[in-house]
Amino acid sequence: MDDDERYMRMALELAKNAEGRTSPNPMVGAVIVKDGRVVGCGWHRKAGTPHAEVHALAAAGELAKGAVIYVSLEPCSHFGRTPPCCDALIKAGIKRAVIAMEDTNPKVSGRGIKRMRAAGIEVVTGILANEARKLNEVFFKWIEKKMPFVTIKSAMTLDGKTATCTGQSKWITSEQSRQYGHRLRDINDAIIVGVNTVIADNPSLTTRLGENGKNPLRVVVDSCGRIPLDSKLLNDGEAPVLLAVTVKAPKERLKALADKNVQLIETKADANGRVCLPELFMKLAQQDICSVLVEGGATLMGSIIKEKLADKAYFFIAPKLVGGEKAKSAVAGEGIGNLSDAAQLTEVFTDILDGGDILVKGYLR
Ligand code: AOF
């Protein structure tokens, strides 16, 4: 591995320190090197706070003059919540900038690189670009498509059941799988379930990872406003709740729900009278929800698959069998007749977790 790659890898690792904490901003890491020695490094921690380069420059101080900077994303060129990083690098006297990839944010999009070059900085791009793109797959989906990055997650038995025939589902999978599930909640901006899941399980949809965990916005897809007013998530105050309804939901019902401090999003009703999911997701993206985790139930999962809205999937499979024709499986809806129409996972990764469950992870594109 050459030096450029080595230091870029370091920048990417630094960026990951803020996984799930930078939304709607990307994760970015920066390393400043002078005479073969790291003299400053940093990463972006939270939207509205200094960018990675600013932290690295502060750490390097005077040593930044004549140094090389490695950044996992093109330094910004715009005044957002913070001033442009490319200007800070020029001012500090950086001599060479190695950048993993261009920032596809239309406010930046090559202008940071251009400005640095115009100021006489040697700029190299495309070092570990694939890794950099993957690291910020959520941000790039949101900024380029104006839609959230959608992850579906399910826990099931080896025979694909998410509950027994009597509806028992606690617990299908092991403690380790459930812990993993909480990590997914922690790094997603929102979690989405269908109203039938709320009626059946009365879940809290919070992140149980101790004091470092972050709760996602809790979104319930509830076309007619059927959510029980005494549901845990409407009363626990643990995290905000957003209800997605259609124009068909009774107005008095919506008023009662608004009194519970619930944010309402109304969409048109789709052909089945249900919430229009693409419209809902678009509206969530507009309020800076960059990532959503879909946890079920089976009907919502079926619609998400049918509408091709999912980007990534995590299936936790417990090596046990429960059987039963009436026992629910992960994905319902109409399904498909032709196997050639199946939703196909790509870049499939499998792992056997401590506790014996199998994790199957992949992309749906
Ligand atoms: C960088 N370094 O560490 C990050 C960048 O509102 P602001 O000022 O925080 O700007 C947000 C945009 O800046 C964000 O959409 C993305 O294009 C870029 N993020 N840029 O130079 C960083 N986090």
Ligand code: ZN
């Ligand atoms: Zn910046």
